[in-house]
Amino acid sequence: MPPFITVALCTHNHVDRIKRTLADLAQLQPPVKPWEFLVIDNGCADGTSELLAEMAWRPAGVAVRVVREENLGLSNARNRALQEAHGEYLLFMDDDETPDPAWLVVYEQAMLEHQPDALGGRIEVLFEDGERPDWLQDELLGFLGKLDHGEARWLTERTTPIFGGNFAFRLSVFDRIGNFDARLGRQGSANNGGEDTEIYRRLLEHGCRVRWVPGAIIQHRIQTPKLRRDYFLDLHFRQGRMEGARKRGNLSRVPPRYLVPQILRAYGQAIALRLKKGSAHSLRQEMNAAYFTGYVVGWMKDPI
Structure with a gap:
């Protein structure tokens, strides 16, 4: 059977x-x-x-x-x-x-x-x-x-x-x-x-x-x-990189301007929270910054 x-x-x-x-x-x-x-x-x-x-x-x-x-x-x-x-x-x-x-x-x-x-x-x-x-x-x-x-x-x-x-x-x-x-x-x-x-x-x-x-x-x-903090950061960097390349498609490899304030905001929030509450509370925001960094790298460098 x-x-x-x-x-x-x-x-x-x-x-x-x-x-x-x-x-x-x-x-x-x-x-x-x-x-x-x-x-x-x-x-x-x-x-x-x-x-x-x-x-x-x-x-x-x-x-x-x-x-x-x-x-x-x-x-x-x-x-x-x-x-x-x-x-x-x-x-x-x-x-x-x-x-x-x-x-x-x-x-x-x-x-x-x-x-x-x-x-x-x-x-x-x-x-x-x-x-x-x-x-x-x-x-x-x-x-x-x-x-x-x-x-x-x-x-x-x-x-x-x-x-x-x-x-x-x-x-x-x-x-x-x-x-x-x-x-x-x-x-x-x-x-x-x-x-x-x-x-x-x-x-x-x-x-x-x-x-x-x-x-x-x-x-x-x-x-x-x-368990390492860099595991979570690397995971989000790679995810951003894949999504950046896919979003770009056949467009120019120059990243769009709207990404600049998003990246600055992500890094600013991560730094501010780490200074205020310490590294035990800031990883989620750091992951956001890693994602946007990967997104830009994928947009500029990676094939679809």
């Missing part, structure tokens, strides 16, 4: 993280219908491939496949999952996450009851090996993947996206909306993003039915010693 759900995990050189993720699969409550577990080895060279070749981690009674994708990039790995999946629904998770035991069961119930085109679930942030830094304000947790849209409902607005660490699609929907944009998303150590919110916008533009499933909970494990 073909699986109803394909759970796909895409990984690149995170052997230290994926060990726990694979071990945590044993706690999952089995859904009613068959499911399969698909791992996309995205050019791993750190021992991940050898770990995946072992048998001990594989959940009992579940079809498991490991496929290697040499084209580096999270979107490339997800697109490979689209080709390889056998399920009616394709559910994505990341290699540094621990699903709630009822995760699969809750998703299956929502799929059977509502028959949506796509679904998203709640993501919590777990600081697994240290204390949360003082400068990491609540408003920044969304950039670490935290997501909560409240009660179960249909999502119809761009302001309520679903995130790649915990979203699912009816596999046939990609025939309508197209695959993941390979220009977006992490590529090796490059701190890119935006592929999940971009495909959510496409879902809405094509009139797809997107269901919010708050009971399908994932814990995104954060390795606290690796």
Whole structure:
């Protein structure tokens, strides 16, 4: 019998993280219908491939496949999952996450009851090996993947996206909306993003039915010693750079004048807040300044 759900995990050189993720699969409550577990080895060279070749981690009674994708990039790995999946629904998770035991069961119930085109679930942030830094304000947790849209409902607005660490699609929907944009998303150590919110916008533009499933909970494990302010700044610089190049299109590479006051305002607010309240309170404004800096650089230098 073909699986109803394909759970796909895409990984690149995170052997230290994926060990726990694979071990945590044993706690999952089995859904009613068959499911399969698909791992996309995205050019791993750190021992991940050898770990995946072992048998001990594989959940009992579940079809498991490991496929290697040499084209580096999270979107490339997800697109490979689209080709390889056998399920009616394709559910994505990341290699540094621990699903709630009822995760699969809750998703299956929502799929059977509502028959949506796509679904998203709640993501919590777990600081697994240290204390949360003082400068990491609540408003920044969304950039670490935290997501909560409240009660179960249909999502119809761009302001309520679903995130790649915990979203699912009816596999046939990609025939309508197209695959993941390979220009977006992490590529090796490059701190890119935006592929999940971009495909959510496409879902809405094509009139797809997107269901919010708050009971399908994932814990995104954060390795606290690796948290750095420059991670957030680099993320926004890169995002601005991509959007600046796209906005420019075929126009002149000379940035428009309206960007000048926006940049000055962003830097002014960041400096003022840092002087007034200290660095523990100014990072969000500094991220805005990094975004506008990247926007200008992308406008002037980058191809579309």
